[in-house]
Amino acid sequence: MPTISIAMIANNEEKNLARSLGSAAWADEIVFVDCGSHDGTEVEARKYPVKYFARPNSPAVYINKQFAVDQAACDWILILDADEEISPALKEEIKRFIAAPGAVAARMPRRNFYFGRWLRHGGKYPDTQLRLFKRGSARFLPLPVHERLAVDGPVGRLEEPLLHYPYSDEEDMRRKLAFYTEILTRSYALKDRGRLSVLLRPFTRFFSAYILKLGFLDGTRGFKTALMDFRTVLASALLYIRQKAERPTDK
Structure with a gap:
C-alpha cells in the first residue's frame, strides 16, 4: 500500500487544529509548518504525531506550502489547510485512489461552511481543489495570491468533498x-x-x-x-x- 504524507501550514490556528489534525491522524506522516503563530498553535499541534517546523509567516503563501511539501517523505502528499477536515468517506476514497494505477494527482470538491450553514452556490461549491499528488510530480507556482500547483502527469478526480470551516469566530x-x-x-x-x-x-x-x-x-x-x-x-x-x-x- 502506498504511503501518504499530509502537509499543513498554520498561523494562529489553535482553535481549528483538533478538527483538522484529528481528521489527518490516519496518515503515515503529518508535516506541520507553524508560520509565526503567537497563540497556542504549537502546543496544540504537538499533541499529534507531527513533524513540526517553525517558519516566519509570509503573505506569499506558496513559499511555506512548498517548504512543507519538500519535507514530506511518503509516496503521496495531501495538502490540508488548518481550517479544513477530511471526512471518513474522503479518507477511504483517497486510500483507494492512491492504490490504483494511472493518475499522479487528484482534484476534489470542497464544501464551505459560512454563517452556520454549508453553502451550495455563489462559487462556494463545488469549489474544486487540487490537493493530492505523488511526491515529486507537482510544485507550487510562485503566485502572490491563490497559490496553485503545477502537475506533471494525468490528474484524476475524487467525488467526496473536503470540508472547509473558514472562520472559527x-x-x-x-x-x-x-x-x-x-x-x-x-x-x-x-x-x-x-x-x-x-x-x-x-x-x-x-x-x-x-x-x-x-x-x-x-x-x-x-x-x-x-x-x-x-x-x-x-x-x-x-x-x-x-x-x-x-x-x-x-x-
Whole structure:
C-alpha cells in the first residue's frame, strides 16, 4: 500500500487544529509548518504525531506550502489547510485512489461552511481543489495570491468533498480578512493595476458570486458571504489606490 504524507501550514490556528489534525491522524506522516503563530498553535499541534517546523509567516503563501511539501517523505502528499477536515468517506476514497494505477494527482470538491450553514452556490461549491499528488510530480507556482500547483502527469478526480470551516469566530474572521486584504493589495501592486480596474473588481466579484453563480439561492447566508467578499476586495482596492498615490514618481 502506498504511503501518504499530509502537509499543513498554520498561523494562529489553535482553535481549528483538533478538527483538522484529528481528521489527518490516519496518515503515515503529518508535516506541520507553524508560520509565526503567537497563540497556542504549537502546543496544540504537538499533541499529534507531527513533524513540526517553525517558519516566519509570509503573505506569499506558496513559499511555506512548498517548504512543507519538500519535507514530506511518503509516496503521496495531501495538502490540508488548518481550517479544513477530511471526512471518513474522503479518507477511504483517497486510500483507494492512491492504490490504483494511472493518475499522479487528484482534484476534489470542497464544501464551505459560512454563517452556520454549508453553502451550495455563489462559487462556494463545488469549489474544486487540487490537493493530492505523488511526491515529486507537482510544485507550487510562485503566485502572490491563490497559490496553485503545477502537475506533471494525468490528474484524476475524487467525488467526496473536503470540508472547509473558514472562520472559527468573529475575531478569526477579522484576522483572516485583514490578511487577505494585504495579499490582494500586494498582487495589485505587483501587476501595477489601473485604478479603474481595481475599483470595478469588487462590484464584478459581487455580481458574479451572488447573481451569475446563484449565491442568492443560499438565502441570507449567501448574501452575507458575497457582501463579505465585496468588502474585502473593496478594502484592497482602496488601500492599493492610496498606496499608489503616495508612491514617489520619477521625474
